[in-house]
Amino acid sequence: MARKLALTRNNMGWAAEKPNQINQLFVDFCATGACGENSPALDIGAAYGLATIAALEAGANVIANDLDPTHLEEIVRRTPEESRQRLQLKAGKFPREIHFEPGTLGAIHASNVFHFLTGNQLAYGIRNAARWLRPGGKLFVQAATPYQAQFASFIPEYERRVLVGVKWPGWVEKISRYSQHKKLGAMPASIHLLDVRTLVPLIEATGLTVERAWLYQRDDFPRELRLDGRESFGLVALKNKASILTATT
Ligand SMILES: C[S@@+](CC[C@H](N)C(=O)[O-])C[C@H]1O[C@@H](n2cnc3c(N)ncnc32)[C@H](O)[C@@H]1O
Secondary structure: OOOOEEEOOOOOOEEEOOOOHHHHHHHHHHOOOOOOOOOOEEEEOOOOOHHHHHHHHOOOOEEEEEOOHHHHHHHHHHOOHHHHHHEEEEEOOOOOOOOOOOOOEEEEEEEOOHHHOOHHHHHHHHHHHHHHEEEEEEEEEEEEOOOOHHHHHHHHHHHHHHHHOOOOOOEEOOHHHOOOOOOHHHOOOOEEOOOHHHHHHHHHOOOOEEEEEEEEOOOOOOHHHOOOOOOEEEEEEEOOHHHHHHHHO
């Protein structure tokens, strides 16, 4: 049986080996022909390329990004020969180290990577992502929520912060303060847990239209981290003509 998750080489958590809900929506969008040569898809934090390769196989042109260049080398190895000419690589840390011209990307996919960003990085990155998308382009996001078994003792603090209006209520400076996960060393020391209340206003402020934002449990989510069906956050947002005006003014 195929593994469900594979450890990243830079201790940035685990990469999916089976498509999750958001990966699939991204690939389905690519299959509509939305990401051709002049409007490729960008896969932020692509790891070993599960979504990148599925999007290539759906006919898209894809730019795979990751801060670990050895992950990108692995994507090239895993990409079938006939799709390689539609694959571009872009090593670097989102958002500060990667740049695109406004209106040039057909889709942006960021699965399990936004929760590694601070609030300011996230706000800056989402503004850029909105600018990079072409009209009709879509943003696909999946991120960790506070509603995972390992963060159960953080939930009351999270809810309190939301209630009193803390700007980044899901920022956990030291994961080890709350989580006893047996493989904490395979994660960065801090995490930014996100949900509809924190991410949707940020995305709407860029002028993108949020088509869908919801909490769910991924099929491949480890049993010991399951809590109540709200473990992951998913979002699909559209750039329409009106959002170009809003994002650039
Ligand atoms: C938890 S894995 C997720 C991989 C894959 N997207 C998935 O959903 O299974 C996170 C990946 O994002 C990369 N990453 C983390 N922070 C990043 C950043 N700021 N910019 C680009 N890549 C980043 C890591 O190197 C790692 O490969």
